[in-house]
Amino acid sequence: MLNFTVGPVMCSEEVCAVGAEQVPYFRTPEFSAVMKENEQLILRFAKAPEGSKAVFMTNSSTGSMEAVVMNCFSEKDLVLVVDGGSFGHRFVELCEIHEIPHEAIRLNPGQKLTKEALYQYDGRGFTGVLVNIDETSTGVLYDSEMIGEFCRKNHAFYVCDCVSAFLADPFDMAHCGADVMITGSQKALACPPGISIIILSPRAVDRVNCKKVKSMYFNLADALKNMERGQTPFTPAVGILRQINTRLNEIDAGGGADREVARVASQAKDFREKIKGFPFEFVSESPANGVTSVHPLHADAFEIFTELKDHYGIWICPNGGDLKSKVFRVGHIGHLCPEDNTILINALKDMQVKGKI
Ligand SMILES: *Cc1c(COP(=O)(O)O)cnc(C)c1O
Numbered sequence: 001m002l003n004f005t006v007g008p009v010m011c012s013e014e015v016c017a018v019g020a021e022q023v024p025y026f027r028t029p030e031f032s033a034v035m036k037e038n039e040q041l042i043l044r045f046a047k048a049p050e051g052s053k054a055v056f057m058t059n060s061s062t063g064s065m066e067a068v069v070m071n072c073f074s075e076k077d078l079v080l081v082v083d084g085g086s087f088g089h090r091f092v093e094l095c096e097i098h099e100i101p102h103e104a105i106r107l108n109p110g111q112k113l114t115k116e117a118l119y120q121y122d123g124r125g126f127t128g129v130l131v132n133i134d135e136t137s138t139g140v141l142y143d144s145e146m147i148g149e150f151c152r153k154n155h156a157f158y159v160c161d162c163v164s165a166f167l168a169d170p171f172d173m174a175h176c177g178a179d180v181m182i183t184g185s186q187k188a189l190a191c192p193p194g195i196s197i198i199i200l201s202p203r204a205v206d207r208v209n210c211k212k213v214k215s216m217y218f219n220l221a222d223a224l225k226n227m228e229r230g231q232t233p234f235t236p237a238v239g240i241l242r243q244i245n246t247r248l249n250e251i252d253a254g255g256g257a258d259r260e261v262a263r264v265a266s267q268a269k270d271f272r273e274k275i276k277g278f279p280f281e282f283v284s285e286s287p288a289n290g291v292t293s294v295h296p297l298h299a300d301a302f303e304i305f306t307e308l309k310d311h312y313g314i315w316i317c318p319n320g321g322d323l324k325s326k327v328f329r330v331g332h333i334g335h336l337c338p339e340d341n342t343i344l345i346n347a348l349k350d351m352q353v354k355g356k357i
Contacts, residue, residue: 002340005317006136006164006291007186008193009334014250015191015243023239031238032230034245039227041248042197045257046166046181049174051202055223056195056244058236061163061184062090064196067218068159068180069094071208072128077101079128080121080156082113082147085137086321087161091130102130109138109323110293112286118150128157134165134288136187137319139329141169141288148176157207163187163196167257168264168290168333179204188264188290188333191244194237200224265289267332271341275330278348278357283327290333291317299357301328304348307356312347 003010011019024031039054048054057064069091073079079100081091084107095102105121107113129151133144144160151158160178162171167188173181179201186193198220200208208220222233251260268289272282275294283293296304302325305318317329330344351357 001313002343003315004330004344005315006331009190009331010336011190012335015247018243018246026238034242035230038245038248041252046199047172047174048199049201052199053205053224054197054199055227056197056236056241059196060193061182061196064182064198065161066094067220069098070215070218071211071213071220072157073100075099077127078125079130080126082131082142084111084140085109085135087132087135087137110140110283110285112140113142115146126154126156130159132161134169134290136164136291139284139288139291139293141286144171144176152177164290167260169288170261185240185244189247190334191247192240194240264332267336270338271330271332274341274345291329291331293327293329295327300325304328307351308347314344314347
């Protein structure tokens with residue numbers, strides 16, 4: 001199998017090997033040490049401000065998005081949501097469910113967020129901003145620094161969903177002033193799904209500790225308290241956390257987060273060069289490194305996905321909803337190299353010869 005989806009992605013052999021081991025009991029100093037090391041590495045890789053904390057949630061990243069909405073906002077807030085695709089829209093729905101007053105900046109698929117569009121909302125009393133830094137549904141990268149500046153000016157609490165951007169696109173949590181960063185195990189972290197990570201700045205830690213949240217599982221103050229001793233309130237996905245430890249150390253040994261971001265960027269650049277010449281168009285105005293969204297001019301996008309899967313053993317990422325037959329995505333995250341891109345391109349060339357593109 002050759003997997004170019006945006007998650008789960010290909011894992012390194014070392015990460016797979018840990019996954020094949022027996023899962024140990026976890027209320028031990030040994031496992032606490034693994035958790036503490038995971039926290040320290042993830043805070044460093046996200047360039048989190050001094051005094052930040054990380055919690056490791058056993059849920060997919062949508063669970064963490066929900067936990068953040070519940071633990072950081074109330075009916076007294078007014079939150080601005082960047083709604084440029086299915087993940088942005090998920091934040092809108094979460095605000096609706098939890099009755100958080102909000103307004104959405106609606107963007108078309110692939111459209112970037114300009115400063116002019118954002119500053120229409122300047123000085124209008126927004127107390128928080130929710131954004132998916134890479135809107136993975138179309139692979140649009142929003143400018144975390146520009147949005148951070150807006151948040152500073154408006155004294156707004158700044159939440160960055162970096163689920164697919166972390167380790168794929170440059171992100172400096174301290175510099176852009178984000179209060180919260182969310183990521184997950186199965187995107188650029190290139191581990192199996194099951195764990196999502198929330199980084200809280202000191203300001204976010206204070207906010208979470210003051211909030212009375214109506215949830216047992218999504219009580220972030222409880223998660224923070226347990227994390228002081230390298231533990232979680234409930235049984236976590238122990239095996240995945242051990243794989244994350246292997247992977248974070250692998251990245252560290254390879255030169256750290258910036259090197260990994262550069263590697264993903266060159267994987268994306270290589271693909272975007274090689275795909276030129278096909279009757280395809282790129283969808284995103286400001287492409288993120290993690291994924292390329294492609295619009296085939298003469299063929300059905302979902303049929304290309306199916307054909308590659310069934311006849312070549314190659315997985316690209318289909319889109320859902322309105323974009324299903326219009327757009328497919330090719331991921332650049334996970335254990336992939338430029339030679340893998342060539343294999344995909346050769347399969348597409350073969351399909352072209354057969355008149356299927
Ligand atoms: C994948 C993704 C999520 C949600 O991840 P799940 O693990 O499927 O819940 C959220 N936001 C972004 C930007 C993503 O790419």
